[in-house]
Amino acid sequence: xxxxxxRYPYRGQGIRGFEAFARAHHPDMLxxxxxxMLRIRRIEExxxxxxxxxxxxxxxxxxxxxxxxxxxxxxxLRQDDLVYTSHRTHGAYLAKGGDLKAMLCExxxxxxxxxxxxxxxxxxxxxxxxxxxxxxxxxGAVPIATGAAxxxxxxxxxxxxxxxxxxxxxxxxxxxESLNFAALKQxxxxxxxxxxxxxVQSPLATRQPERDLCTWAAAHRIPATRVDGMNVLAVYxxxxxxVAQARSGxxxxxxxxxxxxxxxxxxxxxxxxxxxxxxxxxxAWESVCPVAMFAEHLLRLRVLDNEAVSALERTIAAEIAExxxxxxxxxxxxxxxxxxxxxxx
Amino acid sequence: MxxxxxxxxxxxxxxxxxxxxxxxxYGQAINEALALALHDDASVFVxxxxxxxxxxxxxxxxxxxxxxxxxxxxxTPLSEESMMGVSCGAAMNGMRPVYMHNRPDFVxxxxxxxxxxxxxxxxxxxxxxxxxxVVWAAIGRxxxxxxxxxxxxxxxxxxxxxxxxxxxxxxxxxxGLLLSAILxxxxxxxxxxxxxxxxxxxxxxxxxxxxxxxxxxxRPGRDVTLVGASHAIELALQAATRLAAEGIEAEIIDLRTIxxxxxxxxxxxxxxxxxxxxxxxxxxKGGVCAEVGCLAAERGFAALRxxxxxxxxxxxPTPAGHALEQFYYPDAALIxxxxxxxxxxx
Numbered sequence: 001x002x003x004x005x006x007r008y009p010y011r012g013q014g015i016r017g018f019e020a021f022a023r024a025h026h027p028d029m030l031x032x033x034x035x036x037m038l039r040i041r042r043i044e045e046x047x048x049x050x051x052x053x054x055x056x057x058x059x060x061x062x063x064x065x066x067x068x069x070x071x072x073x074x075x076x077l078r079q080d081d082l083v084y085t086s087h088r089t090h091g092a093y094l095a096k097g098g099d100l101k102a103m104l105c106e107x108x109x110x111x112x113x114x115x116x117x118x119x120x121x122x123x124x125x126x127x128x129x130x131x132x133x134x135x136x137x138x139x140g141a142v143p144i145a146t147g148a149a150x151x152x153x154x155x156x157x158x159x160x161x162x163x164x165x166x167x168x169x170x171x172x173x174x175x176x177e178s179l180n181f182a183a184l185k186q187x188x189x190x191x192x193x194x195x196x197x198x199x200v201q202s203p204l205a206t207r208q209p210e211r212d213l214c215t216w217a218a219a220h221r222i223p224a225t226r227v228d229g230m231n232v233l234a235v236y237x238x239x240x241x242x243v244a245q246a247r248s249g250x251x252x253x254x255x256x257x258x259x260x261x262x263x264x265x266x267x268x269x270x271x272x273x274x275x276x277x278x279x280x281x282x283x284a285w286e287s288v289c290p291v292a293m294f295a296e297h298l299l300r301l302r303v304l305d306n307e308a309v310s311a312l313e314r315t316i317a318a319e320i321a322e323x324x325x326x327x328x329x330x331x332x333x334x335x336x337x338x339x340x341x342x343x344x345x
Numbered sequence: 346m347x348x349x350x351x352x353x354x355x356x357x358x359x360x361x362x363x364x365x366x367x368x369x370x371y372g373q374a375i376n377e378a379l380a381l382a383l384h385d386d387a388s389v390f391v392x393x394x395x396x397x398x399x400x401x402x403x404x405x406x407x408x409x410x411x412x413x414x415x416x417x418x419x420x421t422p423l424s425e426e427s428m429m430g431v432s433c434g435a436a437m438n439g440m441r442p443v444y445m446h447n448r449p450d451f452v453x454x455x456x457x458x459x460x461x462x463x464x465x466x467x468x469x470x471x472x473x474x475x476x477x478x479v480v481w482a483a484i485g486r487x488x489x490x491x492x493x494x495x496x497x498x499x500x501x502x503x504x505x506x507x508x509x510x511x512x513x514x515x516x517x518x519x520x521g522l523l524l525s526a527i528l529x530x531x532x533x534x535x536x537x538x539x540x541x542x543x544x545x546x547x548x549x550x551x552x553x554x555x556x557x558x559x560x561x562x563x564r565p566g567r568d569v570t571l572v573g574a575s576h577a578i579e580l581a582l583q584a585a586t587r588l589a590a591e592g593i594e595a596e597i598i599d600l601r602t603i604x605x606x607x608x609x610x611x612x613x614x615x616x617x618x619x620x621x622x623x624x625x626x627x628x629x630k631g632g633v634c635a636e637v638g639c640l641a642a643e644r645g646f647a648a649l650r651x652x653x654x655x656x657x658x659x660x661x662p663t664p665a666g667h668a669l670e671q672f673y674y675p676d677a678a679l680i681x682x683x684x685x686x687x688x689x690x691x
Contacts, residue, residue, distance in 0.1 A: 082438075084434075113471075114471075115469060115470050115471045115473075116471030116472075118468055118469050118470070118471050119469045119470060119471070123469050123470065125470045125473060125474075127473055127474075132437070132438075132474075133434075133437060133466065133470070133474065135462060137457060137461055137462075140430070140457065140458070140461065140462055142427075142430070143426065143427040143428070143429070143430025143431050143433070143434060143458065144430045144431075144433050144434035144437065144458075144462060145434060146427070146430070146431050146434060147430060147431035147432060147433060147434020147435040147436070147437070147438070148434040148435065148437065148438045149434075150431055150434070150435050150440075151434070151435040151437075151438035151439055151440045152438070154390065154416065154417075154435070154440060155388075155439060155440075173426065174424075174426045174427050174430065174457070174458075177422065177424030177426060177427030177428075178424075178427045178430070178431070180422055180424065180427075181421075181422055181424060181427055181428070181431060184422065340471075340472065341467055341468045341471060341472035342467075342468055342506050342507055343467070343507065343509075343530075343531050344467050344472070344475035344476075344477075344530035344531050345530065
């Protein structure tokens with residue numbers, strides 16, 4: 001098979017330029033960001049490792065490679081702020097504080113899953129943590145999140161809504177409609193676009209003319225900014241500004257974060273070998289792995305040392321092992337459970 | 346005379362008896378329901394293309410923006426899918442939107458959000474979220490409305506779990522069902538009929554509800570049951586007068602709600618008359634006619650003394666021209682002749 005070459009190179013600047021930004025933040029805050037990213041990575045790896053055992057009878061869309069986007073953005077939010085996501089739910093759910101056991105129970109089709117086994121991995125929800133809803137239809141969550149922001153505005157609440165979307169979501173008409181409405185009403189929302197350049201196996205170039213997604217968003221009269229999605233500090237900085245603007249009544253922002261999924265669109269493992277993207281392209285992005293890049297940065301700044309990283313790894317591994325054991329020991333739903341919740345009382 | 350106003354104004358309805366109570370028009374009854382809901386509950390808001398137009402959506406939204414403000418009664422971009430999603434998202438977060446459309450045809454642009462999102466969230470998230478929203482639309486007919494401005498789409502939505510669908514036939518029901526729909530904690534579609542907008546009726550002042558999911562007998566009769574909703578009930582009542590002249594007493598069941606269907610009231614009437622004619626404003630195939638007919642076959646078979654008959658639209662798009670239209674829409678005469686065939690079935 002002909003090598004398609006590196007279509008979408010990493011164009012970021014790495015994390016070195018963020019030393020001053022990092023030093024301006026409390027080391028605990030930086031460690032929290034790292035812990036969150038590392039935890040998501042390890043959870044995803046364990047899900048992937050166990051997926052072929054078929055105990056998790058649910059589609060999965062791993063976020064390995066995209067952790068900085070979810071974590072950097074969620075860190076800019078309060079607990080009562082809301083996030084809505086697409087089908088690729090795991091990162092935002094965990095970063096926002098979604099319960100791990102409830103997530104794994106959902107993925108194991110258990111009664112005590114976060115959606116009672118009615119949602120599966122594409123519909124993770126944790127209302128206590130502000131993980132308010134998802135859509136498995138590309139673009140589906142965008143107007144719903146906009147409506148949630150409208151509700152906050154109408155009720156005079158100061159909460160902010162973030163909707164995670166992908167590059168392909170910008171091709172759905174409803175996204176453009178929603179940006180228009182959000183700009184019109186100046187609702188408190190952040191459109192956070194994780195541009196990973198591929199929709200399943202279709203590269204961006206076969207779906208859109210060569211253009212700048214921020215220019216597209218700005219055409220709706222929404223401030224738009226591009227930020228290095230592999231750099232958690234850059235994401236955190238941009239998200240913090242956008243959230244502050246939304247919270248103070250300044251209206252919506254569009255953030256484009258170029259990222260790369262190191263795995264296939266769905267399922268376990270990578271599918272670059274099928275030829276739709278170059279192995280070399282993935283490898284180039286893996287060399288700027290967001291978790292490794294941030295770890296090196298914090299080690300360099302002496303916010304972390306190797307011992308602390310090892311301790312963190314052990315804590316996370318224990319938590320994951322316990323959560324999987326809990327899920328596997330949890331009850332399955334019964335026939336009676338099927339009939340519930342068609343209508344609300 | 347603008348567009349179809351002349352046609353609708355020319356329709357003749359029986360005048361209600363003022364001694365039975367306050368008489369108001371259909372559009373005003375809806376207007377009163379919206380005003381009461383907006384007044385009583387700060388979470389209610391009304392949106393839709395043209396809700397603040399001078400024509401005020403057949404008069405249903407007249408004066409609401411002046412009274413309740415632009416933030417609670419507002420015009421929308423021509424973005425049906427997004428506005429349906431915005432309504433859904435607002436409803437999931439404590440609001441009660443009433444999203445109004447001039448025609449059901451425009452709701453088709455928003456099926457993704459209505460069918461795949463609003464109707465599903467309560468189930469998908471294990472009952473943690475409810476979606477209390479109303480989608481209102483008035484079916485068009487006549488004056489060149491044609492294939493794209495006259496569709497009665499209720500049949501397309503009958504099979505969607507999680508939705509409720511009401512179709513009022515009187516001003517009293519239009520007000521009481523709309524208030525019930527707004528107070529319901531589920532997505533409720535309210536399909537009105539353009540031709541009922543000039544109908545007057547006795548409508549109480551103030552708040553009352555007509556329950557969702559309950560049919561009502563509009564006319565008792567022993568020989569044949571006519572079942573339908575909305576404007577089809579108007580035609581059925583006219584047909585019943587013709588049938589009475591032939592010595593046939595038709596019982597008329599107004600469904601009021603077509604989803605969930607009040608099966609017991611239909612079956613109770615069928616057991617009495619043994620004969621069933623289903624009438625609807627939409628296509629016969631796959632809609633209310635098909636569903637009620639199937640109910641009779643499944644649960645009322647022993648009571649049937651003749652085959653079930655359907656009176657609805659043929660499997661043809663609506664023609665725009667006046668002459669063709671006359672061959673397209675069923676009328677009271679067709680309902681009457683169909684009922685006679687059923688009653689005289691050997």
